[in-house]
Amino acid sequence: MTGLAVAIVGAGPAGLFTLDALLRQAPEVRVDVYERLPTPFGLIRHGVAPDHQGTKAVVRQFDRAFGRPNVRLIADCDVGPAVPLELLREAYDLVFLATGAPVGRRLGVSGEDLPGVYGGAAFMAWLNGHPDYRGLEPQVGEQVVVVGGGNVALDVTRVLAKTEAEMASSDLCAHARRITGVARSITVVVRSPPEKARFTSSELAALGRLKTASVAIELPATADLSVPAVAALAALSGGPPSAATSIRFRFALQPIQVLGSGRVEQVRLQGPGGVEENVAADTLILAIGQAASPAPPRERTCAVGWAAGGRGDIPGARAEAADSVRRMLAGATVAPREAARARLNAWLEASGADLLDWAAWRRIDAAERAAAVPPRPREKLASWESLRRVARLYETV
Ligand SMILES: Cc1cc2nc3c(=O)[nH]c(=O)nc-3n(C[C@H](O)[C@H](O)[C@H](O)COP(=O)(O)OP(=O)(O)OC[C@H]3O[C@@H](n4cnc5c(N)ncnc54)[C@H](O)[C@@H]3O)c2cc1C
Structure with missing residues (x-):
């Protein structure tokens, strides 16, 4: 050669x-x-x-x-x-x-372009100092909804739930340090059932070590606890009694509309059997993959x-x-x-x-x-x- x-x-x-x-x-x-x-x-x-x-x-x-x-x-x-x-x-x-x-994948639902809605990779690029994303300046509010069933959704959730002290030895960019400790509730909406979620056990375990966040796992009645990944998820529920941030995982829910006047205010979810509900959100992060x-x-x-x-x-x-x-x-x-x-x-x-x-x-x-x-x-x-x-x-x- x-x-x-x-x-x-x-x-x-x-x-x-x-x-x-x-x-x-x-x-x-x-x-x-x-x-x-x-x-x-x-x-x-x-x-x-x-x-x-x-x-x-x-x-x-x-x-x-x-x-x-x-x-x-x-x-x-x-x-x-x-x-x-x-x-x-x-x-x-x-x-x-x-x-x-x-290119971040899209949900393909109405309201997805409202201010306050961000792609997961774009959000991570901004806080990691990618020069193309310097101007993103996401507005992070107290009620965050993250859509996604993979590790990027967990990364976003963990970084938002950590305190300034927990991020002290990270290289979180100076312009992005304002996001720590803001979210009071983070709802992780997973579109697949828990058996098919693509979270890895080490990333899930990291959520269990958060200092000031509690984790609640809402498994559907049909969840199969004999599947090791589902048992690992179930075991994650817990956290400090007076948690500053509560993280809630919900499964088998499809976001079908993003609602709000001028910016995101709610996400409409559809569950098994076509049951619909609205979840409050002032920030919506879509960690649903890249194309x-x-x-x-x-x-x-x-x-x-x-x-x-x-x-x-x-x-x-x-x-x-x-x-x-x-x-x-x-x-x-x-x-x-x-x-x-x-x-x-x-x-x-x-x-x-x-x-x-x-x-x-x-x-x-x-x-x-x-x-x-x-x-x-x-x-x-x-x-x-x-x-x-x-x-x-x-x-x-
Ligand atoms: C938010 C996020 C977190 C992740 N965290 C982890 C993790 O913790 N652990 C893990 O194992 N994996 C992680 N991954 C997955 C991992 O990043 C990917 O598997 C990997 O980066 C894919 O590598 P790549 O080289 O194909 O693409 P990229 O990493 O995207 O690299 C592509 C490169 O090509 C350059 N480029 C693009 N167009 C051009 C052009 N026209 N001319 C010249 N250069 C160009 C880009 O600037 C970029 O540097 C993560 C992914 C994301 C999105």
Whole structure:
């Protein structure tokens, strides 16, 4: 595989595990990783909850890969608008598309666009400092309804139910710290029956450890307590007697309308047998998944991670990347691409883009760490302007 040139589009977990698998399976390949944001890591930085520092620590392993002379990060480069994908396909022998699934799924009910209604991933992106979401400024009230049966719904619920002290060693952004301790009631509406909920036991257990929140699990009469996941849910009920926040889980309910004049005030739910009820809400968060627009299959091109329509977790992205790389390397050939590479370089220069490399990310990383007051691990830069400024601050050309 000497001389094989590979482009990876997207520096989230799928893209970076693809890089890792390439370097393990064909160490001499030349790899350029394109990323539209000034920072790498995708949802590890902007999705994974700020109090899950252990999960975020996975990023440390990529320092070594980007220290190699045959690997480059080309960040602040939006493939599509900034450089055509077709040009990448001409300039590289293989192209991996790891662009994620950026669009939040919708309920498809009336009132869903009222102020006070937010997507779960968008909400997490805002409090995690994604520069595209800086202006979201969600209004978090005392009565919150979260719709969703997976871990993102639990992340949102946990972060809202934690106190300032419980978030002290997280990297919750400065602009988002106002959300802690506001919610008095959080109702988690799960559309499926409890047997089919996709919560993991470790995320559920974290709710049981909250200092000032109680948890009530309302299981339908038909719930099967012999299913371990349902028994684990049932065991979660409890909490401090004078809880500041009460969390209530309800199952097998479909949100059929969002009601309110000028902003969300109620959510109409439909239960088994068509029974309807209204639940009060001044904030509604829809953690019902993300959608990708999978690219049509093309020769020498492979979609990975959420861009391929998957919805797995970070460890899953690693296993999947290794398989995709094995499959793509098996059919790969090195072709003369000097002319296309020259066109690509000319395009990038002409676009006027001031692209960022791994050293630029290290400058952002160092500035964020230096700005943090312990035990906070970092004080995130959360605007395009500040990220770009710091990335170029100590640049020596
Ligand atoms: C709120 C939330 C919390 C989560 N928490 C956990 C958790 O605790 N543990 C866990 O294991 N999993 C968690 N997950 C799931 C995990 O984040 C995903 O499995 C994983 O991020 C998918 O990786 P990806 O690389 O496919 O997508 P992404 O992480 O979305 O990465 C895609 C990257 O591509 C870039 N990109 C997009 N378009 C372009 C373009 N045109 N040009 C260049 N670059 C582009 C993006 O900027 C981004 O950096 C969470 C997901 C969400 C939404």
